[in-house]
Amino acid sequence: MNIRILNGPNLNLLGTREPEIYGAATLDEIIQGLCDAFPSVALTHFQSNHEGVLVDRVHEYRQYDGLVVNPGALGHYSYALADALRAVPRPKIEVHVSNVYRREAFRHTSVVAAACDGTISGLGADGYWAAVAILVRRLSV
């Protein structure tokens, strides 16, 4: 089973960026935790701060089993990323580390949410864990 984890702009700063909102775990620690928690899953991670690079990567993901995507701020306005995700006929879960509904109004809208099977928001780094667990469960039946 191949599951891809995709992270968008500024998520490379997890652990140091506004830790009161995003927590203390770095992206490397989160990914390592997922690899430890799901040893039988081939997990691959990619992060970019660039919209077009993320779109290109989503196109490559068409051949894989499932996708977890934290689009960062692009989730709120990137129709290009949303369209790319729509083109991937795979189970996809959107994750936001913070509870976007408790924050500024512009974060309450996700244009990629409708391109995904579901969204997890506000559970911190556990959101990635929950998304992978759900994908594993769905891909196993």
Ligand code: DQA
């Ligand atoms: C985020 C929420 C977004 O609003 C923000 O722009 C991010 C991170 C989250 O994981 O909580 O960069 O996607």
